[in-house]
């Protein structure tokens with residue numbers, strides 16, 4: 001096998017064009033390697049590529065680690081970062097790797113969906129930035145091309161002042177989400193609710209958002225209705241981690257509690 | 265291909281034929297058997313090492329990506345023949361049973377005290393969230409580390 005340690009993004013993109021597999025923190029890729037599911041012959045190592053580790057206001061480089069996001073990120077994204085794996089995993093794992101893996105349970109995704117972030121990708125031919133909806137295309141599938149790298153995540157200039165993340169799982173640490181959720185609320189009442197692990201990709205409960213955004217001071221009945229609309233708006237499955245019914249219920253309860261937190 | 269890096273302060277070079285993990289070459293090529301491999305998927309922490317100053321699972325580091333890096337393993341934490349303060353405290357508290365998790369816990373705890381000399385019990389438990397022990401039930405380990413909190417190590 002061969003590995004490239006590029007000095008510049010251009011070097012990295014050349015290697016990518018030549019068919020190299022990207023390696024960032026390795027916390028997803030090396031599990032595949034260790035169990036014989038992946039055996040890359042040509043690797044481009046991104047861990048020490050400074051250009052991808054840059055964090056400039058609302059542009060977060062793809063090689064920024066969860067550890068850093070935990071400390072420096074916007075509130076609900078930092079809260080999500082805190083729940084990723086363990087200290088060992090957070091020190092190595094990156095936001096770019098989380099996006100490329102595109103697990104339905106990726107804990108970084110709900111925040112990005114809630115604030116309508118976009119994903120920047122580049123190849124030797126140039127770069128493009130797509131909205132999150134156009135990035136995630138299915139279970140572990142994205143619109144990233146074989147010759148592209150994810151270079152950054154773009155957050156909007158202004159983030160909602162109220163935001164909260166929560167995750168349900170069987171343990172407090174080191175757990176893949178049964179459901180994870182971000183709710184944000186703006187001063188004008190605009191509310192967003194995004195969910196992981198309840199569909200093939202991260203999703204938003206749009207009907208619930210629309211209904212509650214029109215309520216300047218939601219009554220208990222409105223909160224109840226919001227919860228029900230969330231339950232109807234998610235599309236979970238039953239698997240080894242949980243059942244469809246539990247996930248639907250849990251998504252509603254989580255979203256309502258996070259909304260209450262935002263309203264406090 | 266060959267990979268060269270600094271291991272516990274000394275330069276080493278090892279051969280890597282496949283996309284192996286750093287853990288594999290530490291144990292099988294270099295012969296340092298302190299770091300353990302209980303899961304090879306980042307779940308157990310028995311392979312914990314410091315890579316360029318960060319606590320990581322060496323089973324999830326591609327060996328070839330250690331090129332030019334600084335690696336510190338459990339062997340690098342105790343001067344020849346002596347126990348490190350964390351090892352000493354764990355020994356005293358009876359925090360070692362089968363010992364399989366111990367090297368990873370020693371490395372994770374050393375990193376914790378490096379960053380935070382006076383961790384609370386909650387902070388100790390948080391710092392060890394990535395280290396699984398199937399024997400002790402953790403209480404003796406936490407007690408051992410608590411006994412070090414605030415002391416010089």
Ligand SMILES: Cc1cc2nc3c(=O)[nH]c(=O)nc-3n(C[C@H](O)[C@H](O)[C@H](O)COP(=O)(O)OP(=O)(O)OC[C@H]3O[C@@H](n4cnc5c(N)ncnc54)[C@H](O)[C@@H]3O)c2cc1C
Pocket residue numbers: 021022023024025026027028029030031046062063083084085086089092093094095096097098099100101105106107108144148149150151174175176177305306307
């Ligand atoms: C024990 C354990 C616990 C975990 N817990 C969680 C958790 O709680 N929540 C969670 O969301 N995830 C969790 N994960 C999954 C993983 O840690 C995260 O998805 C992490 O963000 C992956 O980032 P990485 O840098 O390690 O990716 P890598 O493993 O380096 O790469 C992952 C994939 O993305 C590709 N890739 C990496 N960077 C780029 C790039 N810049 N451009 C294009 N492609 C790229 C790689 O080729 C590979 O296919 C866990 C993993 C382990 C082993």
Ligand code: FES
Pocket residue numbers: 300301302303304305306307308309310311312321322323324
């Ligand atoms: S062997 Fe690396 S975490 Fe278990």
Ligand code: FES
Pocket residue numbers: 359360361362363364365366396397398399400
């Ligand atoms: S002492 Fe046996 S696993 Fe911890």
